[in-house]
Amino acid sequence: MKNIVILISGGGSNMQAIVQATQRDHWPERLGARVAAVISNQAQARGLAIAQAHGVATQVVDHTQYPTREAFDAQLMASIDSHQPTLVVLAGFMRILTPGFVAHYSGRLLNIHPSLLPAFTGLHTHRRAIEAGCKFAGATVHLVTAELDHGPILAQAVVPVLPNDDEASLAARVLTQEHLIYPRAIAQLLAQL
Numbered sequence: 001m002k003n004i005v006i007l008i009s010g011g012g013s014n015m016q017a018i019v020q021a022t023q024r025d026h027w028p029e030r031l032g033a034r035v036a037a038v039i040s041n042q043a044q045a046r047g048l049a050i051a052q053a054h055g056v057a058t059q060v061v062d063h064t065q066y067p068t069r070e071a072f073d074a075q076l077m078a079s080i081d082s083h084q085p086t087l088v089v090l091a092g093f094m095r096i097l098t099p100g101f102v103a104h105y106s107g108r109l110l111n112i113h114p115s116l117l118p119a120f121t122g123l124h125t126h127r128r129a130i131e132a133g134c135k136f137a138g139a140t141v142h143l144v145t146a147e148l149d150h151g152p153i154l155a156q157a158v159v160p161v162l163p164n165d166d167e168a169s170l171a172a173r174v175l176t177q178e179h180l181i182y183p184r185a186i187a188q189l190l191a192q193l
């Protein structure tokens, strides 16, 4: 059985979709993997309770307790590696990772970003898509490389931007699609590892 470690900072709905996919027999194929741990940099992350409710071990590595990014990432790597993961999955993890961290998990570190990359890297993607007059928005699953929100694209989902959309309504429409494409992309990548 392959192990997945998921990193979160907040609500954890993508993490929940992935955990549920691993706990189903066929979704969309057998993942053959378990979520060994969910790690948050925020002690208050709502996703921690969701993970625990699904029987998944949780840990907090609070970035404010470390003097440098390197020191935080070193502790994060030690916590992650104690679970011997095949894949490390960023699911709403809102910290920039050091090049050393990214290199350590090269080819097995995934992120989901709430835009159609390469458009709208960074923050406030939905607000910026609406302000730019985009007719479509979406989400992207990609392998993580040293450059923020870049790296080989594994999956995308497209949704319409509707005339009366605000940031929240567009985010909700995109998030529904994220919950579909992330577990599928993970299943496909796991089949190759």
Ligand code: GAR
Pocket (backbone or CB within 6 Å): 008, 009, 010, 011, 012, 013, 014, 015, 047, 091, 092, 093, 094, 112, 113, 114, 122, 139, 175, 178
């Ligand atoms: C998701 O929309 C994800 O794409 C985004 O944060 C949200 C987390 O929701 N990630 C980023 O913005 C990363 N730069 P969740 O905690 O409910 O999965």
